[in-house]
Amino acid sequence: MADTGPLAGLRVVDLTAMVMGPYCTQIMADMGAEVIKVEPPQGDNTRYISVGPVPGMSGVFVNVNRGKRSVVLDLRSDDGRAALRALIERADVFIHSMRAKAIAALGFGYDDVAAINPAIVYTNCYGYGRRGPHRDRPAYDDTIQAECGLPAVQKQLTGQADYVGTIIADKVAGLTALYATTMALFHRERTGQGQEVEVAMYETMASFMLVEHANGAMFHPPLGPAVYPRTVAPNRRPYRTKDGYLAALIYNDKHWDAFIGAVRPAWASELYATLEARAHHIDTVYGLVAQTMAERTTAQWLALFGELEIPAARLNSPDALFDDPHLNAVGLFETVDTPQGPVTFPGVPTWFSRTPGRVRGPAPELGADTADVLAELGLTAGGPR
Secondary structure, eight states, X not given: OOOOSTTTTOEEEEEOOTTHHHHHHHHHHHTTOEEEEEEOTTOOGGGGSSOOSSTTOOHHHHHHTTTOEEEEOOTTSHHHHHHHHHHHHTOSEEEEOSOHHHHXXXXXXXXXXXXXXXXXXXXXXXXXXXXXXXXXXXXXXXXXXXXXXXHXXXXXXXXXXXXXXXXXXXXXXXXXXXXXXXXXXXXXXXXXXXXXXXXXXXXXXXXXXXXXXXXXXXXXXXXXOSOOHHHHOTTOSOEEOSSSEEEEOOOSHHHHHHHHHHHOOTTOOGGGSSHHHHHHTHHHHHHHHHHHHTTSOHHHHXXXXXXXXXXXXXXXXXXXXXXXXXXXXXXXXXXXXXXXXXXXXXXXXXXOSSSOOOOOSOOOOTTTTHHHHHHHTTEETTEEO
C-alpha cells in the first residue's frame, strides 16, 4: 500500500530511545514518513521492559516503534559513523535523545550534521534544556513528574503524593517534539532553511502543568497560589452510585439548571446557582452531588444525563478500550500481521480527508533492515562497496 499520510516522502533518521523520542517518530511513521531507527548493537532498552511474543519485542517497544526500519550501527566505530553520515545526507530530519555531551563526542552535534546537510531539521530530545544549570542531569518520567509538580497536586487531590498512572511526561514531551519538528519542517518548506530544535522534558512539563495551575500566581502582585482549585478539590473523583461508579461533570449553568430541575435535590440553593458561585464552593458542590449520585444506579444516571446532555461516562479500564463500541466504529484499532503473529495497535486518532495516516507496519526486530538500508546507501556492513 502506498504511503498517503501528510508526511509521505520525508526521511527521518531516528537516534532516540525509550518513549519520548520514539513516540514522536512513531506518529511521523504513521503519517507517512520513512523512519530509520538507528540502534546500538544491544538495541533500545525498551525492547526488554515488558511482555512480548519474543525477546526484544516488548509491547511498549512494539507500539512506539511500529512502521520503522531498524539499522544497527556501532557509532564508536569508523564504519558506523560513516554509515550514519551517509544516512544524514539523504535525510529531512535528524532526531536524537542523547545528552548534549554524548552526541557531540560522537561527532554528530548540530554543527556537524548541518555541515553534511544544511537543510536538515535537527531535533534534540533532552531531559533539561542546555541553557540551564541542569543540562547534564539524567531524566526519566518519574523524576520529571516530581519536578513539575504532579505529585504535589495529586497530594492535594487524594492526600497521597502519587505519580499519575501513565508515563505522561514521556508522552507529552514526545508530542511536543512532534509539533516542534513539524513546525521546523514548515519553516523549511517556506524558506529552504534547516534549523536546530530543542525539546526538554522538564520545560515541556512545567509549561503543561502551568496551563491551568499558573492561575493567580501569574499576576503582579500575585492574586493567589499556583493552583486551579477545581482540579485539586478532595471531592473531585468518580461518583459512587447505587451499584458502581460514574464520572460526570455538571459544569456550566445550562447543565446545572437541567440537573437541579430534573433531580430536585434537597440541598439545592441559590448559593450554587451560577458557575462563578459554584467555583467558589467547588469542593462542597462535589460533595453534595456525590450524596445524590449514591441514590440511583449507574445505568439510571447515564440514561438521565443522556437526556439532559450532561457529560457522563462509565469507568473504563485500559483492557475495555479494545472492545469499546465507539472506538471500534471509528476504526481506531488496526490489526497488522507481523512475524510474531497478528498485533492489534491503537492506531491513528486523527482523521484527514485527503492524506489519512495509518499504521505503516510492524515494529522491526533488532537490525532487521541493516543490510537493506546500507545497500541503498552503497555500503556494506564493513564499509563502502
